[in-house]
Every structure is written in structure tokens, then in C-alpha cells.
Amino acid sequence: MSIQILGTGAYVPERILTNDELSTMVETSDEWITQRVGVKERRISTCESAAEMGAKAAQRALEAAGITADQLDLIVGATVSSDTGCPSMSALVQEQIGAHCPAFDVNSACSGFLFALDTAAAFIARGGVQYALVLGAERLSRILDWTDRSTCVIFGDGSGAFVIGKGENYLGSHLHTQGGDSVLSIPLGKGNSPFYEKEVEPLAVHMSGQETFKFAVKQISADLKLIAEQAGVEVTDFDWIVPHQANYRIIELAARRLGVPMEKFVLNLDRYGNTSSASVPISFDELARSGKLKKGDLIALCAFGGGLSSAACLIRW
């Protein structure tokens, strides 16, 4: 499809929560989290909403792209932890950056950014949209159960954004949903209805870690092979892979299955943990600003999470 990335940006809040500090809150240890997940510390918002963090990443992506907010024709955001059900996170970002275009959110959990990117790419291919802002922004610390050590040690807050426009650099994409709430879900709790009689789980991330783990390894491998096939290349031809930053062991196993060296995977989960839909654009932004990218590099992006969902796409730099 006919798009290119014009600029990227990312933002994480200042407050650092280390494994050692977390070990004073729940029964865990730096050793366990480092070995089983790979996270050393994560960023936690103390006063910013998902939209406020999203607006900061968006400003940086606009600056990198060299365009102004009023030139945007579309904003598509991804989040599972917006501070408001309405307005959408994207509508709040639109106001904060001073844009005037249509803005809406998609929700596909940790795969959300890649679903949003594909949606914006389709709008550009349809015509009528020259510049689009795509972002993932999460304040997951708001929806975690801070007494559940199997989930609260994994996640962090942050945001990442792309400005995209017409081009020829989106070589393939694949979106996958395997609907169901038994493995990973974020129920929003009972709500205010005096009429609803069903028992509902409380607001929190509910996750079967091992089931999610198996799904992730399988889907990363399958999705990356699929987009390579679409583009007529081999997975081993990818110069870089920007994966969802959920667990070092997931990435290591997928790399082994694919026969791709770990050096090709962009990793920052040790510093930020799993920031859900923000994880891929934050990692991509770090790669883009690292000076390591060469013109023509093939960069694969992949993600997985609630839905269950997974997604991948291939970009030529």
C-alpha cells in the first residue's frame, strides 16, 4: 500500500519504578523479573493522562516530519487505558496539538498500533488523506491490579507516534484476531447500572501468562513469515525487527524458530516494560533516531496481545 513514514516520536513519563522498588510493594524480586521477563524498570505516569502523553509523542513526530498539526488530515490512535471512554484519546490529542482533522481510536490491545497504522494506510490509499498521525498511548498503571505480581511487574506507561504520508514503503501487512476473553482481558468492572445482574470481574488486567506466551511465540513466527511472503522476501532478509516488548523469552524463542539472530530485534523492555500499544512505536522511534538505519533497510514490525490479536507489517526505510 502506498505510504511512507515521514517522522516518528515517543514520550515516557519521568517517574522510574525499578524492580527493587516494586519488590517492596508485591512479593517479587529483581532476579525473578529479570530472568522470567527481562524488565529492569518501567516508567509510571504520576499526573499525565494517556492523551497528554500521546500529544507529546505526536508533537515530536510532527517535528521530525517537518509538518504542522493543522496539515494533518487524520488521527488514528490506539489505547486500552484512555482516561476517558468519551472523548476518544485521539480527539483529546487533536485538541492538545492544535489539529482540526477527524480523530478516532481503535482498540486491539497491544497490537493496536499496527491495526491503527493499517487503518490510516487504507485511508491514504483511498485518497483524500495526505498526512495522518498514528499513535499508541497508554497509562496502564491506571488499570493494573497492583497486588497481582503476575501482571503488575510487566507493564509500564508511555506513548509513541508516526506521521505518515503517501509513498511506496509499506510492503505488506497482516492483522489477526482470535476472539475471546478467557486468556487476556481488561473488564471495566461492574459499572453504575442498578439493573445488571451478572457478576463481573473487577477492573484490572486479567491474564493467563502461559497461554499468552504460547500464542505470542506462534503468532510472531507465523505473521512475520506471512509478510515476508507478501513482499517476496525471506524472513532472514529483514534488517531489523521491531517486536512488541512483552517478554525477552518470547522474542528469543520466536527468533530461534525463525532462524533470525537476536541482534536484528530492537529491544528496550528492560527500560520501559510492556507499554501495550505504545511499545512498537516507542521502539521504532528509538531505532529511527539511533543513526543505525540505512536507506532501503527492511524493517518488520510485529505485535500481539488481547483479543487475542496479533499483527505485523513490513516497511522499507
Ligand code: UT7
Ligand atoms: O502484552 C500482553 C501480552 N502479555 C504477555 O506477553 C505475557 C506473556 N506471558 C509472560 O510473559 C509470562 O507468562 C509471565 C511473565 C506473565 C509469567 O512467567 P511464567 O514463567 O509463565 O511464570 P508462571 O506464571 O508459570 O509462574 C511460575 C511461578 C509461580 O509460582 P509457583 O506456582 O511455581 O510456586 C508464580 O506464582 O512464578 C510465580 N510468580 C512470581 N514470582 C515472583 C509469578 N509472578 C511472579 C513474580 N515474582 N512477579
